[in-house]
Amino acid sequence: MLRNEMYGLRRPLVVYRCKSSGKSLRWHQSYRKQEFTWDFEVPPFGNGVVIHQCHFMSSQGTADVIIKTLSMTSILCGGHVCKYVIGPNGIYFVGFETYYPHNIFLRFVELVRPVVKLVEPWKAWSPRQLKEFRAERNRTRSEDDDYMEDHD
Known part of the structure; x- marks a missing residue:
């Protein structure tokens, strides 16, 4: 899911297009608060990955983002609940990530935490x-x- 959160700007319009090896999505215009979702088929288990290349244009500049959806991300995000947010500073990933804090009794613990990360800043x-x-x-x-x- 992509969500436009270009607050505090005179022109919050963003135009973007995403494509993968199996699917090419048309250009979309997104105004503030609009969301856009598309389905992607990722094998639920194993090491499957779907890669979308997205190109964004706004009054702030351009951004090229590669969205990699792994089987693990798909499980964590419920298929497509994880989202990318288009903000005044760039494109952000909002979802979950796995991390390994430290070993406990010589075993590594795998935990999941919510995360908001700047993936790509705008290029003027x-x-x-x-x-x-x-x-x-x-x-x-x-x-x-x-x-x-x-x-x-």
């Missing part, structure tokens, strides 16, 4: 990217104007 738009984006937007607007003139 470069001047070249901004120039290309503005040129593309202006070209699209002029094409729309030409289309409207032809059909009037």
